[in-house]
Amino acid sequence: MTNRYAFILAGGVGSRLCLLSERRAKPAVPFGGKYRIIDFTLSNCVNSGIFDVGVLTQYRPTSLNQHIGTGRPWDLDRTRGGIQLLQPAPGLSASDWYQGTADAIYQNIVHLKRRRNDEVLILSGDHVYQMDYNVLYAFHRRNRASLTVAVTEVPEAEVSQFGILETEPQGRVTAFKEKPKGEVQGRLASMGVYLFDREALIRWLVEDAAMPGSSHDFGKDLLPRLVARGEPVYAYRFPGYWQDVGTLDSYYRANLEFVQAEPPLDLHDPEWVLHTQTADRPPVRVESGARVERSLLANGCSVLGRVVNSILFPGVVVERGAEVRDSIVMHDTVVAAGAVLDRAIVDKEVRIGREARVGQGDDMAPNRACPEHLSSGLVVVGKRARLPEGLTVGRNARIGASVSEEDFTAPVPAGGVVDGPESMH
């Protein structure tokens, strides 16, 4: 149990998450009222008894670094093992920015060689699920696999977004197609959870690194190659809930599933606690005249208005007469008196001015800047934006981070874009 090692790939750009991951890596995107997406994977590790974890970061690692810190909430602040943040480090060996997922591990091959574990677990920090990896280890050993890929069934319409596997009845993988465009057999998608024989992985990474045509990615290069040449690759079919929250729509949907009476994952299970970095905040304060229905509200929130079918992260203030419907509102955002949010995703420390209307009207014109990701009617408001009093914002609009009241000269139409100052980072 103690002798296990996991890498978590946490470099994801998350470009389909639009503003939410503009200034943070996708695993650091807030989720579920107080968590970040990577908390699911980190908690899975410690709840499975894996206390030796390397987190590979690349894209905007600051918020992730802050979140993980010394790893204390996960009991990963250890003398032996614990958590290590692995940034690309130019100047070390042949190192450079990580090219693909396999390259990211290859550049950290020293951590693989240093350990004596038989297997190494490679995980993605992008997914919402609760999984006991011990079951995966048992499956892997029973099959004498060199690689076991955890898979889950996805809807037929979504197969083109995943790595799709075909298997024999006993689980041996016969084909692997990354994000297939045409016809495929089966709907078993790779969950981005790989258990490798450690020595085999070292061998394969060295081999892949030397291949000029390779993009050095597990899904695109390594896995199809291993399957094609008949290596013992097995698929472990995970029976539980698993959600990739790679798009704004799937992010929104997955969050709101947690306000249902029967949420997809039991966050109250004392045997499988979802750990996170928790700031010290007082309990939720609800004043007279407030309504809070079918919602999640984290400590530090203060509600005087109406909150329906929504998720409020710590420190959100909903003033008197304000209404938050079908929305996700992140830390310390203030919805001032009389303002309305409807189907909005609002990042941290935003101020919605008095009587503002965000998510207004029936016009469903897709967003001008990112029509492919923002067309279902959601409005996205970036971190620290300040929306003036009485502003109306149409659907599918995008309000950039740090825009100020003066950046608005007129109501924001459906599909509109208001951009703020360029990020200083």
Next chain:
Amino acid sequence: MRDVLALILSGGGGERLGVLCAERAVSALPFGGKYRVIDFVLSNCAHSGVGRVGVLAQHAPASLNDHLGAGRVWDLDRRNGGVVILQPYQTRSHAGWYRGTADAIAQNWDWIEEHRPERVLVLSGDHIVRMDYRPLVAAHLEREAAVTVAVTQVPAHEAHRFGMVHAEDSGRIRSLEEKPERTDSALANMGIYLFETERLAEMLRARPVDIVLDVLRPQVAAGHRVYAHEYEGYWEDVGTVASYYRANLELVRAQPRLALHDARWPILTRDEERPPVWTGDHAWIEDSLVANGCRIEGRVARSILFPGVRVGPDAVIADSVIMADTHLARGARVEHAILDKYVRVGEGAHIGATGRGPVENMDWLAGLALVGKDTWIPDGGLVERPSSIGIGGRYEDLPGGRLAAGHLVPNRRWFEELP
């Protein structure tokens, strides 16, 4: 503040808190939806820059030990200093329970001396107060006092509950009264003292038991420099059911005098990892504090809910304090009550119903129903108030499912529950 060492007196057995303090010290009592009483004073120390803290614990120290851990949440996990629990101990020459406040300090003199503080700040772990100790220390230095006593204004009709202080305009104390029937002073002794360490050492030579009676009074009588320093903020000693209940409910008033939402002076505590509060389709909450981990489907008004409380459909909580992981089944009703942890309230049960007829000798319950931890109230059960049910109450403790006003059910001993 590097030259100040704080001693938090947490000896209070909380006899007047009944079942709530049967197995814990007053300072370990849950408060305000997620805190323990002692968090307020520890947070004050952390924010005032007092980095060396000893907690003098006699009653149920285990409840405090668990909570304090290494003191990390208050940034008191230091190599040099930090927070330490000082329990009574035996030596070859004496085996001493703390006989009183002054005796508790004297028994830990070796530990105090090790730190060589210039001054010793004596605090109570039973106070709900957000106090910056720096002005007190500044006033003490300016007056070159031997002892400074923090005082606060109390209404004349409450003076009989407190030690009252008579001071000159300069602040110099002329006399101290203990719980006077009648007095012309409005300044109550808060039980917060700053001593010059050297002077305190001298004072302790006479083997005093109580700080007020055996230390301060003789000092004042001998003409030493004992000063009062007035504190004007909110302060409550939660040593009684009435004051504990009042201080909790203060937090859900429209304009509470005690703000928990102040980022400049957060109340630090050992946080449990719980998911956000979940509210169902028909939940209705008003004027309440609800901590992470709660699941609310019914109605909650003017109440404090600790982590993990579940309020089933059509259940109602009003004017009550409900501690962690207590569950109310469908249609249950709880009003004017304090429910400790892990209580199960059955379907349609009613706790805190108004009792009929006069009740003798129950003033200490302040008209409330108290329910000890791990108690099960059966479906349809009825508990009138005032009343008290001990730890681990079971069906057979409520004959016919009822407890009439004025009744006290004693604690069950934990080992009776073992199979």
